[in-house]
Amino acid sequence: MDIIEVPVSQKSENKKSQNKCGQSKDAQQPNKMETGDVEVKEEQTEQTIAFPPTFSVSEIKNKQRRHVMFMKLKQEKRKIKMEMKKQRKRQAKILGDKAPPKQVPKTIENQRVYDETTVDPEDEEIAFDEATDEFSAYFNGLTNPKVLITTSDRPRGRTVKFCRQLATVIPNAHVYYRRGLALKRVIPQCVARDFTYLMVINEDRKMPNGLVLCHLPEGPTAHFKVSSVRLRKEMKRIGKEPTEHYPEVILNNFITRLGHSIGRMFAALFPQKPQFVGRQVATFHNQRDFVFFRFHRYIFKNEKKVGIQEIGPRFTLKLRSLQKGTFDSKYGEYEWVLKRHAMDACRRKFQL
Amino acid sequence: MGDSSRPCTVWLGSETGILKGVSLSRRKALNFCHSSQMSRQHEVRTLCWGDPAESELLVAALDGTVKTFSLEKGTFTDVRQCGDPADGSFVGLATLDDGAGLVTCVGGGMLRVWKDESGEPAAKIRVGSNIARMRQNPEHRNKVATGGKENCLKVWDLEKPDVPVFTARNLRNDWLNLRQPHWVMDMAFIPGSDKVVTCTGYHQVHVYDPSTPQRRPVLEATYGEYPLTTLSLPATGGSVVVGNTHGQIAVLDLRKGLVRGCFKGMSGGVRGLQCHASQPLVASCGLDRFLRIHNLEDRRLQHKVYLKSRLNCLLLASRPLEDPEDASEDECVEVKEEDDVDEVWDAMERVGERGENPKRKMSPEEGENTKKKTSEEPENSKSGTLEEGENGVEETGGDQEKKTPEVEKEEDEEEEVKEPPKKQKRKKAKA
DSSP: OOOOOOSSOOHHHHHHHHHHHHHHTTTTOGGGOOOOOSSOOOOOSSSSOOOOTTOOGGGOOOHHHHHHHHHHHHHHHHHHHHHHHHHHHHHHHHHGGGSOOOOOOOOTTTTOOOOTTBOOTTOHHHHHHHHTSTTHHHHTTOOOOOEEEEESSSOOHHHHHHHHHHHHHSTTEEEOOOOSOOHHHHHHHHHHTTOOEEEEEEEETTEEEEEEEEETTTOOEEEEEEEEEEOGGGSTTOOSOOOSSOOEEEEEOOOBHHHHHHHHHHHTTSOSSOOGGGOEEEEEEEETTEEEEEEEEEEESSSSOEEEEEOSOEEEEEEEEEEESSSOTTTSEEEEEOOHHHHTTOTTOOOO | OHHHHTTOOEEEEETTSOEEEEETTTTEEEEEOSSSSOOGGGOEEEEEESSTTOOEEEEEETTSEEEEEETTTTEEEEEEEOSOGGGOOEEEEEEOGGGOEEEEEETTSEEEEEETTOSSOSEEEEOOSSEEEEEEOSSSTTEEEEEEBTEEEEEEETTBTTSOSEEOOOOOOOTTSOOOOOBEEEEEEOTTSSOEEEEETTSEEEEEOTTSSOOSOSEEEEOSSSOEEEEEOOSSSSEEEEEETTSOEEEEETTTOOEEEEEOOOOSOEEEEEEOSSSSEEEEEETTSEEEEEETTTOOEEEEEEOSSOEEEEEEOSSOTTOHHHHSOOTTSOTTTHHHHHHHHHHSOOOOGGGHHHHOOOOGGGHHHHTTOOOOSTTOHHHHHHOOOOOOHHHHHHHOOOOOOBOOOSSSSEEEOOOOOOSSOOOOOOO
């Protein structure tokens, strides 16, 4: 077993590398393994030296030697991995159809803990609950969405542009300047003027960072954290402005009960019947509790190929609380509140 | 049909009008609906036991009706109209001794005593306006307490309905000499004395003592920053459990007014909270559609049950919640007789609830239910691992609450909840 590649004769390195190989292919050279204690790194005069099996690279105090050993370790591991891959490929070729299925890598979405609040599409109780909730008027076609977009007091640059771009994306949306008015006073006036949604974009240091979405007659209020806002001028290959046509809406991956409520909230922002002539689509994609909003224009080149072009602002939302009733953060009843300590503890459990 | 309702030890009312019974020992949750048509008008506002033997439940709905549910039969047996829904929704329901009558209170302020089956109340008391809750003293059952927004706590004696026995006074003006706002959300009578504990919408807990001349609170404690919606007194006195709109549930000490500890897990507003009469357990339900049962001593989560609608109120049976007697399918055992056997079972060391599963035998009537009733085995680790309970191994068995839904409209009375499709094996029913 020749491991000596470093010109400087540092027997400790030899020892360690030998031990590494010994550990990975330990079946082959059992006689080299020494069951000594961990702290003692004795330099033996022979080349074939064994290390205590519990030795690890991190115990070498010298940074350079440690780095070298670590690189060697990685290379060995890489070699082994390549070998395995080649072997598997060869096997698959030989066996043809009878080959074992391809191994699927573990991702966080794969490993997601099963949520018992996942909505079963055939569940009658949940279907009734949704059929009679606050959005039923919209989904039965009785009301048309009318959105009021405003900001926190005294907005600056980016937030103002963001509001204006949002107003082009959402049909029937009006932007109003918030003159320091209290939301609880604004809400009855909106209801009187037939608005169905109130959207308040919160600003911090000239950047939008929060969104309060309040469904108006008496509907739930959702508070989101906004991040990664990209305005139109920051997007590449952007074309013309979006037109006034009603876009289609795509809601992806809202599977739990809470996800359903939020999905319905987003859906009710847009009119029920999209105008396909406009070829515009708004997407709300939920992944790992973050909702990504994108706005595209598409064109079908032929039956199978479609080209899309992203227009419109893009942003990411994370739900912080869902409150039953219109905006009342102090005395309202919350249907769901993000409690980071409890909910963010498990990396594989998601709420939406 | 009574077989499914008798072992249920926790009863909950939901916003969709469905009465849910949960049997912890069998790990089942069942839906009972009065009519085959679900309607929001039947939203359950309050629940209460119809008789001391706990064989009947009174369910008060949003449209002003009070329904009687018989546990023996497992169906709704009676409906009576108690008031006009325009007056406000029910905030309190109580029964008088000897089945003498029913006391109802609505948010608009009318407290009515109903006797017999007549359509008119025997007595009417105006208790103010904007009532949030009415509660009955469990020891002196003719005394009730009411309170609401800007409506101080009042204790009424139903035999002398003209004037309240005790009216509380608002707190003193604060340091700026401004009047303190006042909003009573829930109250409870402390057993063994005349005192009343209330929790307010301004995150305060007050204790009033009618036997003293002081009409202001004797003790004041605060918790959190959000309105406290419900409270409950544990069987071992000296403390009170409160819940607020943010899903925080805490136990406060009534001697000094300090927080003893919190019960974690709830993520929505707490709407129903009750401590068990003998066991150190507290059950909570709320807007996040879960029923949670915590242990009072170590404040750990013992059971978590997903019930698909928002829950408004809950009621616990007096017998032990995980009655081992319920686990066996001997339906001839009456509810009342089980009490004697419970002592024996309770004295035994509880090693793990898993042992109950093999004991369970399916009776033919349960055949229809068993199809869904999968996943009680501990091997259903998928949901078992979900549990937020930090319990040891022994409790994981108990943590799995599977709602096994299958909607049946055959009898138009009872509905069973369907379980979401899972990849586990189904247990074969042993008919």
